[in-house]
Amino acid sequence: MKLKLFKKYFFATALIIVFSFTVMMTILSFVLNNYLAKSKYETLSKCSVEVTDYLSELDGGDLKTESFIKTIEAISSVSSVDIFLADTKGNIVFCSCDEWIKNGKCSHSEHIIPKNELLDDGGRKSFILDTLEIYDSPHYIASEPVKNSDGTKLGTVFSTAPVSAIRELMVTVTKLYLFSSAFPIIVMFFAIYFMTYKLTKPLKLMSEASKAMAKGDFSKRIPVTSDDEIGELAVSFNQMTNSLVQLEGMRKSFVANVSHELKTPMTTIGGFIDGILDGTIEPEKQKYYLEIVSQEVKRLSRLVQSMLSISKLEAGKFVLKPELFDFRELLCNIVISQEQRIENKKIEITGLDEIQSISVTADRDLIHQVIYNLVDNSVKFVNEGGNIDFKTNTDGKKLVFSIKNTGKGIPENELPYVFDRFYKVDKSRSANKNSTGLGLYIVKTIVKAHGGTVTVSSRENDFTEFSVTLPLS
Numbered sequence: 001m002k003l004k005l006f007k008k009y010f011f012a013t014a015l016i017i018v019f020s021f022t023v024m025m026t027i028l029s030f031v032l033n034n035y036l037a038k039s040k041y042e043t044l045s046k047c048s049v050e051v052t053d054y055l056s057e058l059d060g061g062d063l064k065t066e067s068f069i070k071t072i073e074a075i076s077s078v079s080s081v082d083i084f085l086a087d088t089k090g091n092i093v094f095c096s097c098d099e100w101i102k103n104g105k106c107s108h109s110e111h112i113i114p115k116n117e118l119l120d121d122g123g124r125k126s127f128i129l130d131t132l133e134i135y136d137s138p139h140y141i142a143s144e145p146v147k148n149s150d151g152t153k154l155g156t157v158f159s160t161a162p163v164s165a166i167r168e169l170m171v172t173v174t175k176l177y178l179f180s181s182a183f184p185i186i187v188m189f190f191a192i193y194f195m196t197y198k199l200t201k202p203l204k205l206m207s208e209a210s211k212a213m214a215k216g217d218f219s220k221r222i223p224v225t226s227d228d229e230i231g232e233l234a235v236s237f238n239q240m241t242n243s244l245v246q247l248e249g250m251r252k253s254f255v256a257n258v259s260h261e262l263k264t265p266m267t268t269i270g271g272f273i274d275g276i277l278d279g280t281i282e283p284e285k286q287k288y289y290l291e292i293v294s295q296e297v298k299r300l301s302r303l304v305q306s307m308l309s310i311s312k313l314e315a316g317k318f319v320l321k322p323e324l325f326d327f328r329e330l331l332c333n334i335v336i337s338q339e340q341r342i343e344n345k346k347i348e349i350t351g352l353d354e355i356q357s358i359s360v361t362a363d364r365d366l367i368h369q370v371i372y373n374l375v376d377n378s379v380k381f382v383n384e385g386g387n388i389d390f391k392t393n394t395d396g397k398k399l400v401f402s403i404k405n406t407g408k409g410i411p412e413n414e415l416p417y418v419f420d421r422f423y424k425v426d427k428s429r430s431a432n433k434n435s436t437g438l439g440l441y442i443v444k445t446i447v448k449a450h451g452g453t454v455t456v457s458s459r460e461n462d463f464t465e466f467s468v469t470l471p472l473s
Helices: 005-058 066-079 098-103 163-214 229-277 283-315 327-337 339-344 364-381 412-417 439-449
Strands: 082-087 092-095 128-130 139-147 153-162 322-326 348-350 359-363 387-394 398-406 453-459 463-471
Touching: 005 066, 005 082, 005 139, 005 153, 005 163, 066 082, 092 098, 139 163, 153 163, 163 229, 229 283, 322 327, 327 339, 327 364, 327 387, 327 398, 359 364, 359 463, 364 398, 364 439, 364 463, 412 453, 439 453, 439 463
Parallel strands: 348 387
Antiparallel strands: 082 092, 082 153, 128 139, 139 153, 322 359, 387 398, 398 463, 453 463
């Protein structure tokens, strides 16, 4: 079973802490053990030297005198060491233990010290661990030779201390270390637990939200509780979710609109064709209804062509092919192509003859589609006998083109949506069957691809004006 991120992070951090404390304890034990061992050897060496000096002053005196015994006993007691004197053969002739002082002999004196431990001259340069064949366990040992005034060796003084004493001290120090570190370790574990939980909770919520989104539920949001990277991730995730909600809404709206736009002409075509085939429509009226069918077929064609154009534009599959052309010439050609419609509605055209020749570097075909859609839109919605006014101006870097028509206008609350796909101000969708609701969306997409902008302003029952800003190159 795979560990969750929370468990992985928590156990990894906890393991690092335990490992760090263990390493610290190991280093502390090593350093402290060496320090204590060195200190103990220095103490043993001093004891051996002190006893040797005292024996030299006696110069063959009685080892059983009360002053000698008390002196050695005091040194042994204060330093917590065993002190004994061995002759040149390794026999113990004096010991500082209570048994020797009481009885003149002890368990130590029953053993003979190995010859390799009997020094001829000088003391040991460092401490050793040995039993001297006297002890059952290793002891720290320091020794010093005893000589008379003429340099003849009389014996060797040994000072010993059990290793267990230092070990007991190390155990005590270890317990103290563990006890003193237990509280901060516990606090750190709790802190790590809550920090890990706080760190991974947003990720867990994102995982749950992602699973819900995969099932079509976009209602979940991630609470933002910090301004760090996790908080930024939560904000980005919520923004992504909002975008997906909008896209899902657009998708549903798109499907509904496409279904409606396709269904209406197809129903009309199917009804009239069936009426002609089964004789419901009289022969003399068939031409009239066939003309309606032809118009609906053309409407379907325009709708499909617009959808294909949008797909290419949104997918980025089109490549701009900029070329230098005269904007005034392009505009005049488009207006002339609408001459019959303009005359039929008795529309007055103004401002066109005042436009000067302006050179623009852009994709001529796409800009043609932009201007055509705007002109077509104005002619379509201008009132009978109304006016369409054209204006252009340039500052040498960009071109601003505006087209304004009189008429019903667009309600203020509708203005933000006029560039959306399939959006129509007339919700009945029957005001103009030639409209697909895609023209202005295509205009916005093309202008944006050229690095320009398009805006709209309107006043109900007065006018509607579209303005396009395009870079000259």
